Amino acid sequence: MTDKLSSEVPPEGPPNLSRSAAAHAAAGARMKAFQQSETERILSACTQCGKCFEVCPMTGYSKAPAGADWKNADGKTVVGGVLAVLRREHGSPEALGWIAVCARSGVCVPACPENVDPLMMMRLARMTALGGRGGEKQIEMREDPDYFNRVRAFAKLQLSDDELKRWT
Amino acid sequence: MSEPITFWYGCNVLRHGDIIRSCLDILRALDFDALPVGGPDYCCGTVKDSNQTTAGGMATRTVDRFNALQREHVVAWCPSCHSHMHDFMGKANDTQFAMTYMVDLIHANRDKLAPLLVHPVPMRVLVHRHIGFNEHSAVNQIVPELLRMIPGVAVVEDDYLVPGYMCASLLAVPGAIDDMITGTMGAAKATRADAVVSIFHQCYRELCGLEAQGATQVYNYIHLLARSMGLAYEDEYKAWKKAGAGAADLIGAERIAKVGVQFFERALLPELKKRPTTGVR
Numbered sequence: 001m002t003d004k005l006s007s008e009v010p011p012e013g014p015p016n017l018s019r020s021a022a023a024h025a026a027a028g029a030r031m032k033a034f035q036q037s038e039t040e041r042i043l044s045a046c047t048q049c050g051k052c053f054e055v056c057p058m059t060g061y062s063k064a065p066a067g068a069d070w071k072n073a074d075g076k077t078v079v080g081g082v083l084a085v086l087r088r089e090h091g092s093p094e095a096l097g098w099i100a101v102c103a104r105s106g107v108c109v110p111a112c113p114e115n116v117d118p119l120m121m122m123r124l125a126r127m128t129a130l131g132g133r134g135g136e137k138q139i140e141m142r143e144d145p146d147y148f149n150r151v152r153a154f155a156k157l158q159l160s161d162d163e164l165k166r167w168t
Numbered sequence: 169m170s171e172p173i174t175f176w177y178g179c180n181v182l183r184h185g186d187i188i189r190s191c192l193d194i195l196r197a198l199d200f201d202a203l204p205v206g207g208p209d210y211c212c213g214t215v216k217d218s219n220q221t222t223a224g225g226m227a228t229r230t231v232d233r234f235n236a237l238q239r240e241h242v243v244a245w246c247p248s249c250h251s252h253m254h255d256f257m258g259k260a261n262d263t264q265f266a267m268t269y270m271v272d273l274i275h276a277n278r279d280k281l282a283p284l285l286v287h288p289v290p291m292r293v294l295v296h297r298h299i300g301f302n303e304h305s306a307v308n309q310i311v312p313e314l315l316r317m318i319p320g321v322a323v324v325e326d327d328y329l330v331p332g333y334m335c336a337s338l339l340a341v342p343g344a345i346d347d348m349i350t351g352t353m354g355a356a357k358a359t360r361a362d363a364v365v366s367i368f369h370q371c372y373r374e375l376c377g378l379e380a381q382g383a384t385q386v387y388n389y390i391h392l393l394a395r396s397m398g399l400a401y402e403d404e405y406k407a408w409k410k411a412g413a414g415a416a417d418l419i420g421a422e423r424i425a426k427v428g429v430q431f432f433e434r435a436l437l438p439e440l441k442k443r444p445t446t447g448v449r
Contacts, residue, residue: 027228028221031260035220057299057331061341101341103332104251105299120255123217130218141218142340146435148208151179153427153436155207157419158185158404167177167188168207 035124035133039086042121045114046083050075052108052118053098064097085125088135099125100139170201174239174265177206178246180336181369186401190394191245191270197284197397198277203237206245214252224260227252231261243268247301247334247368254304269305271367274314274393281317285396288320291385293392294361295323296352296371300333311367311389318396324359328352335371345374349444356384365389373405377443380410408440415440 053059053075064073073094081095091099099122108118124133131137144150155168175195177188188204195202210233213226234242242265244250250269258267274281293315297308312323330348331338338344352375356364363385366372372388379386391403408415415437416424424432 024225024228027261028224031220031224031227031256034256034259058341058344061344063342101344103300103337103341103344105331105333106301106303107299109303123255127217127220132216132218132220132223137218143218147215148179148211149431150435150439151182151208153431155182156426157423157436158182163185167204168182168209 032133035127038120039124042116042124043083043086045116046079046121047114048076048079048083049113050077050079051111051113052116052121053078055107055111056098056102057105057107058101058103059098061101062094062097063100064093082121082125085129085138086121088128090136091125091129091138095125096129096139098122099129100141102126170196170199171241172201172203172239173241173243173268174234174237175202175204175270176210176234176242176244176246176249177204178244178249178369179207179211180373181245182207183373183405184369184388184403186394186403186405187369187388187390189401190390190399193399194274194281194390194393194397195243198274198280200243200273202243203239205233205237209233212246212249212252212257214248214256223256227257228261231257231263235262235264239265241266241268243270243273245270245369247304247307248336251301251304251333269307271307271310271314272305275310278314278317281314281393285318285393287396287398289318289392289396290320291392292322292324292360292362293365293387294326294352294356294359294363295389296330296364296366296375297328298330298333298335298367298371300331300337307367311365315365315389315392318392321392321396324361326355326359328355330371334368335374346445348374349378353378353383363387365392374444376406376409379406380412381443412441412443413437 078094078098081092082099085091085095102122104119106119112118127133129138130141155164159167175191181187192202192204210230211226212230213223216223216226244267250267253267295312302308315321315323328351330351335345335348338348352364364375366375366388369388375386378384407418411418
């Protein structure tokens, strides 16, 4: 089979890409507004029944910070700590431990009797606890400083110069 | 007339040029005019959970690029990119395209695919499945169905599901990858599978070390579709992984010079040398 494309991205990139800083700022504002709206919806809808925590396959991996009574933690309390993070308050050690190990399995979504979407709750809580939405950083995440350079390097090893130019 | 689509392959699959090339050939054989884009310049931003300003900027830039291409459909390969577009990027940006996941597109065109799968691939395979992502695409059901279309392939039945949505989500959780390896190998042995077949590239990368150890054969589902279609792109990543410390000899000085010897030895070679711990659950 040929590797020649019937259509290609021009070497200079897609056409008509210029966007004003104001347009980018507007998109950023919409993202913030969406995240805030979802946060408020979740805070309003969640009854802290703890079902999402109970069905999560990752809870056993939590390395909750010192002082956490992980073995005796119950879902209602842990979820309450997650909601505290969403309110930009300090999360309990048990809640922060759970947020840190969420792997987006998604079994919490059908388990929730209130259609809260606990997967979204945990994603927003993670962003918040990492300090990604402003505010205090409450959990650590190992950032790989070589992440994108490694991707670029493997691309150079795997793709031809022509493929690099046309495909990336 | 071929339907023009944007094939958004993502970032990390750039370790696997053979998978990208095979996907393109498959899409063209299914009568799509596929335009491949990816790499850091098309990042979805999901890796930047700790900085939503940066993540949002990346998302907006990438959506702008897709809009500028003026193609009605973007077909995603990476589950992270696909779900991030659905959950966040598309909520804050004016997307002038529809999103489809690669597995769904192939499945929707399986009638066209079937006559192309002409070469037998005699193999008993265990599909490496995760719990997550299936709310976006029913990959755990569809990929085995696609594999069963290949003459000679037998897909074993097993109830082992790995937590998370793909292995990348487990990497930051101590012990989770080790448990995944133990569970996967246990399932492969219990079902007497010849090979473990991943759905996602990132899982493939983690599992490749098992073949390097001689524990089991490992493939991505695209590899088996491509083989049955007669596509013969070399899986260099697996060869490098199997070579481990000797990968530099396979890659060659000329290519290594493109990335820099020091960077290769510091940032790439450790990944190629890394081996999973194996065990039976």
